[in-house]
Amino acid sequence: MPFITHDKRKSQHIVNLFRIPFIHNDTNEHSIVVVRPHKIEIKPDVISDDNLPTLKWMYIPERIVQANNIRPKGMTDHWLIILTEINKLYLIAHHEEGFKILQILHFKDLANGGGDVHPSLDLENQLIVPLSVKPIIEVDSLSQRYILIHSVEGFVIILELHPDKAALFQLALKNTPPEILRKRKIASKLSANRLLETPYILPIGPNPIHSIKFLNYKKISKLQGGALVALVSRDSNLRYGLTYYGITRLKDLQVDILKRYASMDDTPSLCIPLPKGDLLVLCDTTQYVYPSPSINQITSSLVETSSQGAQGVRISRNYACRSLVSMKEGTLSKLISYYMNEDGEILCCSDNGGLFKLNLIMNFTGLEEEETAVDLSIAERLSREAPPVVEMIIERWDSTKMRDVGTGWNFMLSLGKGFTFLASNVFNSISIEDLSSTLRTIDDEYLPVTCISSKTYSSSAFAIHSLSTFQKSPSSGVSKMLVKADHSQLGEINVLLVDQQKINLETGSIDINCKLEVVNNDELDRISAQCDFGPGISIYDVCSLNDCEFYFKDDLKLTDEIVDAARLKLSDSFIIVSSSSDEQDETFDNPPKSELTILTLGTDPKLSFHVDHISTVTTSINLVYMLNPKLIILVGPKVIIWVNVSLYKSDEDGEYKFKFDFLGSSSSLDSIGDYPSCVKSINSTDVIIADAFNGLTYLKLDVNRHVVVKSKKLLTRIIISQFAIVGKDGLLVTDMLGNIYLYQLNIKKIQLKLILQLNLDSGIVNCIESNNLTMTMDQLIRTPENVKICTLGTNEGALIDLIAIPSSELTNSLIRIQSRLAIANAVEETPPESPAAIVDDEATCYLEKQFMRYLPSFGVPFINGDDDEDEDEEEDTNINTIIDLDYISTTATIPEQQQAAQKALTQVQ
Structure with missing residues (x-):
């Protein structure tokens, strides 16, 4: 049975955006190149018009996943470098007659099932093997000579357009082969007759790559015709580090590791090469400046103000860093794009639409003398005095917020001096922006989708959006989770877990404040009922107790009225899993703790939350799941705890309250992993648990003895973002690369069979709303009608239906x-x-x-x-x-x- 995906937002994704000399005309030498998943669009460079028409276009058969551009020596126009989903690289130029595909390379990823035995594209079986890593294409902007491709796990491919082949570049552009090829076609295999030199394969190990950047390091470029490359990767301890690689060519191409830096204390967002060969790394709460290899010493007067918290600069022997809480006052923000004008001023844009000007002023002593010394002869170098100490002096390092633009810009391209630039926002609208212009109104429906329910879904900036009308109810924070419940007085409600992160500029700390907000399901209006847990308490999971049943002891004499009232109260309650309020440090003698809270949404006129019971668990708990109305399981790192809810009479006030009864635990479950992120049950005894870094695990439970009978790994080596049960035996899994997999689960053999595999090319799936299918995957494949399987929400704001259609x-x-x-x-x-x-x-x-x-x-x-x-x-x-x-x-x-x-x-x- 074939499948289709239907994009509810009707958005056209932009892979990359360039403003380069690509097609010459009489009015302007620059063109705006828009690269979409299957199409390359050429638009005019018209600053005064936001509605840019398409002049020319070109289709690529496979889906484009990454793109860049390069201007070889002797060329006046740039060439495009296109990488597709099957690891095929296109080198494309434009001539008088139109687009020219100059060369095609196909990289084989043997570790990911590609190659001769399992090709990346199998037309007969209609199979596409997705890329194993986030694709990266980087070009050396200083020499326009080297191209770095990272599309295969563990390797970086280095391509070279040698400057001595300028004449060959001209012939290729005119589609005219060299004279020797007309006589002997076999001469095309010679290196002198190929545009690209023989690729150099650089092994980098299994660590995931965050970014690769060429630096403006002129010394190595002048001396050996090479380049300096900065590579940021994540190690096995989930920490990010920087490595400098030097590319040189004397006779053959050679790549050497020049320097490794200590691990960063934060997760990087952007890596920005600076004009003098340095690298600026912007993280969520820290900024780093890594100098070029020529720098011998780093100094700054700002170190004296380190006691002022966020204003202080810390300098080590190899780099300088500045700790800050956030570049946006009061709210955390992650930077997603930057723009540097001709004067070296940097403008950054965050994911929530904040524009910041980064004021980084540095002076250098002895740097120019060191760079000019490369051009001296050997005798002149020997006659020189002792080389000067090259020093980098940081005079200013701060950030200024310029304005809000509603949503973040993925791309920012220079259109001249000042801060006038071409921007493309998260819903792929291209516009001309100027800081002095009027703010544009941004449509809120393209914000990231964080959770979906049958009628509503929640985004990171607004609490509720309706799928039919896109109405919204503003929330005061980032919505992390949505739980649907039936309230005895309000009917169907949506309970939102909202995470507020605020800045304390006096202490330089982050105050995390989590709370619950109640939203009406019909009107999508936020109800006044909310529960604030106070600073320092993190909420991990929320579970409704609508269908839960409670126990009570035989000696507790209860009337029918009391039992009915207790049952009604329990149906309006929730279980909250949170961090412990114990402020003691977590040590070996004092392990991490979690708190379980029974929270009831009362029926009084104020509709307030009431704490009914709190229990402390001496281990970390990530998830809470109601296995059946009489049994609840708590899932933590390598542990499962079995609990139920019982009714008791308080000795203090004589009221009837609920508490937890701990029935047992199963510990040392290595198959679960250390980071459980999601749990689903196929029935009351078969459970599937996802670990953020350890794949999927199947567990067979004995609900009577409260033990784990059997466990088996279903998926490994996949970083799961979300998964859901589809139908009776279907399993839909999504990963952090944007891939989705639909499996058929054989419960008897505990095996998975792949039914569907694709990449949505719309970001990472944050949430899945699966329909209540009653059929198996075999019945789904053979059904004569269209069947909606699920709705997917991504971090790029896409809302996509996955639909099965009859095979015909x-x-x-x-x-x-x-x-x-x-x-x-x-x-x-x-x-x-x-x-x-x-x-x-x-x-x-x-x-x-x-x-x-x-x-x-x-x-x-x-x-x-x-x-x-x-x-x-x-x-x-x-x-x-x-x-x-x-x-x-x-x-x-x-x-x-x-x-x-x-x-x-x-x-x-």
């Missing part, structure tokens, strides 16, 4: 048409004045304009029927009679193509 000749034709449309128009430009001459953008993008992507099925035949080759050929013939694939070519007219695609799509829907 028509849907298989649509999948092939979708691929054929991209391939047939891989090198076409915008149509000329005659619209019937070339396939129009309106026709070729028809399926994309429905914001649907048709996906072939996995683990089942692509076309219904037997696997016999002859029968497959007959089915192909039948498909062509339904929708003639010959129409999908550059000779078809617009109405013919649009009519064929629209007819097929209408029949499927």
Whole structure:
């Protein structure tokens, strides 16, 4: 059965954005290049107009995952470097006749199932192996010579456009082979006749790479025609470190490790190369400046003010850092993009739309003399006096908030002097921005989605959005979790876990304040009921007790009225898992603790929360889950605790209250891992637990003896962001790279079978709302109707439905048409004045304009029927009679193509 994804937001993702000399014209030499998942758009460089028209475009058959640009020696225009989802690299230029694909490279990731045995793209089985890492393409802006590609786990590929091949670059641009190739075609294998030199494979180990940057280090570039590379990676202790690599070429290309720095104390957000060869690393609460290898000493007068908290600068022997709480007063913010003008001034944008000017002023002594010494002869160097001490002096280092723009900008490109730039925000709207201009109104519906319920979903900046009307109710913090419940007085409600993080500038500390907010399910209005847990208390999980049943001792004489009142009170209660309020330090003798709280939303006119009971657990608890109405499990690092709720009569006031009865625990469960993040149950005895860094684990529970009977690893080596149970035996898993996997779970054998695998290309999935399917995966594959499987919410604000559609000749034709449309128009430009001459953008993008992507099925035949080759050929013939694939070519007219695609799509829907 094929699947489709339907993007509810109807957004067009932008992979990268450039302002470069790409197509020359009489008015302006620059062009704006917009790289989308399947399309490269060329727009004019018009500063006065926000509505930038598309001048030319080009299709790439596979989905584009990363892009960059380079200007080889002797060229006046830049070339594009495109990396696709199957690890294929395109080198693309533009000439008078249109786009030119100069060279194509295909990297094989053997560790991720790619290669000759398992290729990255298997057309026969309709299988795409996603990239194993976050793709990175970096270009040496100083020499425009080296290209770094990181798309294979554990390796960095170094490509080189040698400056001695300027004549060959000109021939390639004109599609004219060298004279020797006309006589001997085998000469094309010679290095002198290839655009790119033989790739250099740099092993970097298994540590995930955060970023790679070329530095403006002129000394190594002048001396050995090389470059300096800064690589930020995360080690096995989840800490980030910086390594300098030197690229040199005497006879052969050589890469050496120049320096390793100590691990950072925070998670980096942005890495910014500075004009003098230094590197600025911006983290959430700390900023680092790492000098170039020429610097011998770092000094600053700001060190004297270190007692003033956030204003202090700390200098070590190798780097300088400044600890700060946040660049936005009162609220934490993560920087996502930056812009540096010609004067070296830096403007940064945060994920919540704050613009900050970074004031970093540094002076250097002896640096120019050291750089000019590279051009001296050997005799002149020997006759010199002792080389000077190169010193970096930090005179100013602070941040100034400029303004708020509503949502963050992913890209900021310079349009000249000052702070006028081209910006692209999180919902892919391109605009011309100036700090002196009026603030733009940003639509709130494209903010990150943090949780979904059947009628509502929550974003990081607004508490509730309706899927139908996109109404909203502002919240005072970041919504982390949403729990639906039925209240005896209010009916259906949504309880939001809101995390407030505020800055105490006097002490230089962060005050974390968590609270619960209640939102009406129909009107989406925030109700006055809320519970503030105070500073320093972190809430980990919330569980509604709507269906929970309580126990009581036989000697407790209860009337029916008391039992009914207690049952009604318990249905309006919640279990809260939080950090302990004990302020003692966590040591071996005093291990970390967690608190379990029964919180009741009363029915009084004020609708306030009441604390009914608090219990302390002498271990860390991450999750609470109601296994059945009579049993609750608490999940922590390598431990499961079994509890239930009982009713007792208080000796102090004589009221009936609830408490926890601890029934037992199962500890030393190594299969669970140290970071449990999510728990789901298939039935009352089969449980699946996700660990943030340790995959999925299946547990067989004995609810009578309160023990774990069996455990088995289902998935390993995957960083899970979220997972959900789909149908009776389906398992939907998402990872931190944006991939989603749909598995069929065999309970008897405890095995997973892959049904669907793809990358949404819309960010990381934060939440999943799965429909209450009653069918198995086998029934889902064979169902004759369209079935909505789930709704996915991502950190980029996308809200996507995953829909299963019946397998038929028509849907298989649509999948092939979708691929054929991209391939047939891989090198076409915008149509000329005659619209019937070339396939129009309106026709070729028809399926994309429905914001649907048709996906072939996995683990089942692509076309219904037997696997016999002859029968497959007959089915192909039948498909062509339904929708003639010959129409999908550059000779078809617009109405013919649009009519064929629209007819097929209408029949499927």
